[in-house]
Amino acid sequence: MNLADRGFTGSIPQLYEHYLVPLIFEPFALDLAARAAALRPSALLEIAAGTGVLTRHLAAELPAQTTIVASDLNPAMLDMAATLATSRAVQWRLADAQLLPFADASFDLVACQFGVMFFPDRPAAFAEIRRVLRPGGVFLFNVWDHLDSNELAATVTQALAEAFPDDPPRFLARTPHGCHDVDLLRAELEEGGFEHPADIITLPLRARAESPSQPALGFCQGTPLRAEIEARAPGRLPELTAHVAKAIGARFGVGALDTLIQAHIAIVGR
Numbered sequence: 384m385n386l387a388d389r390g391f392t393g394s395i396p397q398l399y400e401h402y403l404v405p406l407i408f409e410p411f412a413l414d415l416a417a418r419a420a421a422l423r424p425s426a427l428l429e430i431a432a433g434t435g436v437l438t439r440h441l442a443a444e445l446p447a448q449t450t451i452v453a454s455d456l457n458p459a460m461l462d463m464a465a466t467l468a469t470s471r472a473v474q475w476r477l478a479d480a481q482l483l484p485f486a487d488a489s490f491d492l493v494a495c496q497f498g499v500m501f502f503p504d505r506p507a508a509f510a511e512i513r514r515v516l517r518p519g520g521v522f523l524f525n526v527w528d529h530l531d532s533n534e535l536a537a538t539v540t541q542a543l544a545e546a547f548p549d550d551p552p553r554f555l556a557r558t559p560h561g562c563h564d565v566d567l568l569r570a571e572l573e574e575g576g577f578e579h580p581a582d583i584i585t586l587p588l589r590a591r592a593e594s595p596s597q598p599a600l601g602f603c604q605g606t607p608l609r610a611e612i613e614a615r616a617p618g619r620l621p622e623l624t625a626h627v628a629k630a631i632g633a634r635f636g637v638g639a640l641d642t643l644i645q646a647h648i649a650i651v652g653r
């Protein structure tokens with residue numbers, strides 16, 4: 384992973400929350416929160432909380448006595464998350480998954496929604512997660528499946544490859560959709576010290592938007608893909624966002640769209 388892929392700065396958190404959260408993150412947050420609630424944890428740590436979509440659902444689903452600590456490496460994303468209402472108190476912490484500022488065996492559940500792909504050294508991060516889990520605790524997370532199973536992201540990637548044939552922006556393929564190999568994930572979890580094999584399922588859901596412009600704005604301006612576009616074509620971000628919207632419209636229609644999004648859900652015990 385390119386370290387620039389972690390650059391959720393400037394207006395990106397606001398655009399991410401407005402355009403992408405309801406489109407692709409909310410459906411999987413509902414799923415992950417329900418799985419977390421079924422485990423009945425007393426102390427939960429969320430890693431890579433982003434703007435807090437999973438946090439909000441965890442706060443609503445988990446019993447009032449469950450403590451929730453929500454963390455992220457990126458101050459701008461965490462600040463955005465903290466400004467949005469949760470149904471009860473949550474502790475917000477700035478934290479690097481590879482150097483967690485928590486004592487050994489502090490939590491019985493660690494949850495992470497679409498953050499594992501951003502860990503520069505996944506086995507090292509997994510070792511830290513295992514360290515802060517209590518014996519018998521659980522690590523619950525999800526990762527995006529391949530681009531081929533995520534039609535919007537694939538369409539965005541292809542449209543930008545057409546615009547920049549000599550140097551296509553590859554953020555979506557490289558990082559968000561670059562962790563789809565479940566055999567590799569299992570091997571990295573084992574390398575991080577997890578002795579039990581991970582239970583991994585593939586979950587297809589649907590993404591819905593009122594128009595092609597919404598996903599185009601979300602992907603092109605609400606993720607680090609923005610920096611890749613601006614580096615290749617300074618001053619042309621609105622034009623290229625419109626180009627992506629046109630490609631989405633050509634594939635799915637110019638009105639409301641309903642399309643496949645797919646992820647892997649992993650559950651592994653301490």
